[in-house]
Amino acid sequence: MSRLLAVAFVLVAVGGLAALSGVPWAAEPSSAAVIRLAWRARGERVQRCRRRSADELARLPVHMRQEEVCERGIIPYRLRVTINDSLTVNELVRAGGAESDRPLFVFDELPLPPGTYRLSISFDREEDPDHKKAGSADEESDRRETDVLRQTPPHLTLDSVVTLQPRTIVLVTYDDEGRALRLLAGPQFAP
């Protein structure tokens, strides 16, 4: 009896190990399709400089008395996604990095029931109101360093009608060469 129990326990333990080693599970259990927005954008690099006043300079140690101080950054973009005339996403996309001087990254996933949708996406450069104000008064001056060829255009749009099959993912991304948003419904690269 004891031997039988010993063998039975071993079989249960080994069976349990095998069963738990491959537990069936669906990370996305619904049949929803997904519109995935994912791209990297190079925004307009700006440098905002201003001259320090005589008082400010006097308060600083001698070795730190630099007359002009500049802050660099990248102008953010506003992303708007409209699905069947309903504004689904409206968000400001800021540049990455601690000083907001890295490229902008868009990553969003919009789950939708399978079907056909009219999709409208706009990605527009958002002028920084502070920046404008800073350039207009108090002896401050703005200076922009731009590299137009490398930049993402200030306005990007995509208007399309998409048919989403169950559980499929449609990717909206930015085509750096075509300088436009484009829709991918499957891998477009050589395997």
Next chain:
Amino acid sequence: MRSLQNVTWRLFARADAAMNRLYGWRFNPLYHSGALVVALFLVLLATGVVLLFFYRLGAPYESVAALTAQPWLGRWLRGLHRYASDAAVVAVVLHALRMFAQGRSWGPRALAWITGLVLVFVTLICGWTGLVMVWDVPAQVLAREGARLFDVLPIFAEPISRAFVGERPIPGAFFFLNLFAHIALPIGIGLLVWLHVSRVARAGLLPPRVLMWAVIGLLFGLALAWRAPLGPPADLFQAPGRAPYDAFYTLWLPLSRALPAGVVWLLTIAGGAVLLAIPWWARPAKRAEPPKSVVDESICTGCEQCYIDCPYEAIAMIARPGGTEGGRSALVGHVTPELCVSCGICAGSCAPMGVGPAGRTGRDQLAAIRAFIAARPLGARDVVVVACDRGAGGIVHDPAPGVRVWPISCAGNLHTSVVELLIRAGAGGVLVAACPPRDCWNREGAKWTEQRLFHDREAELQERVDRRRVRLIFAAAGDRAIVAAALREFQTEITVLAGVGAAEPDADVVRECDTAPTPS
């Protein structure tokens, strides 16, 4: 904390007893959980090295699928690798829970506890990288979840998640880095294991051969009979559907995916902090802490036996302060309090009774046993059960007629002179109930006790003591039936022997055992 510890220990005591009944204490896998992890780690290394030759970075899924389809080599090799890694998680969790339940996590054992936790963490990460290598649907979900978690940390110039959006092929560098981590982490595990056992003497790194090969054989059989799970290939343009997930390494995944990445990090850090703080919580109040061993240098003969027997390398032999004047030994034992767990094993090793924790030295034990005898004289048919508090001691508190119990903190603490004194004082027999050797809370107490009683290890039981009147059994806290049966059998034998033994109530065991020079 204490109640959680007690509940866990009660569960273990029952499970231990059940396993002892099924497999005997020698092959009880619960007693060898830590050593089984090392054995499984070696299996993983051996199978992993071979698997490496079949894995292709350029076609990860295809290479693994082809390997799994190979009936003669690939199928069982990958299966053994997978199931051994799963079994390792089970063994790791059991080992950690056992150490927690037994309160073996604080003081000098805190290093082992902390390195053990780091080992668990590294093992889980290593498993994660191994699962991602396959690049099936679960791998894709794991990789994307990992990327999501890391993207909230301000350490990468670009979000890692970008690699998995489908805009471009998964960079080869990703699979290379993953493979590199999967190979490099086991090296770290090896170093951590070394650190984990660095404070113990004679670390038992491998389980008994029979048990080790039985476990490996079972996993091999499982790998032959049941193909290791492999999900559909990863597809970045399909929502991840139903696929086989390894619960041992991905149990956290549903919770993690449901929470914001920052919350997952906070929960992970909080959980880790709680586990790391256990050595501080488990530590008893200062006044309740058992005293550390001390060496009475005036008695120490420099024989080195305590230094040899200490399971925690807490005793060193140092030059005797004051020199060898009066024919004293050049060396003398010295206890490092920071390493001493107060097991008292040194007290049992010292023939002249010159070392041990206060109140539990050989001399203290003799004084206590004298009081024990004086309280009620022993009869020729009486059996004295010297029982370890942590093992059988808890279950022989209500003994049968003719049985008296003398509890001891650890069987290894028992000085053999106590056994001799009991016999000479008229007891029919002495039954020493120690924990099963691989479950001794102080590692080597049961082993040394057996050798001291029956194999002439210092401080050995004197030849003049009738060995028929001395019995040693190994019984865990739940082995009530084993203790009862052994006691009945021993009592029957003692009854036969009644009248044979000679009681010597006036024997001065201290004098007879004391081989040290008389202190001046």
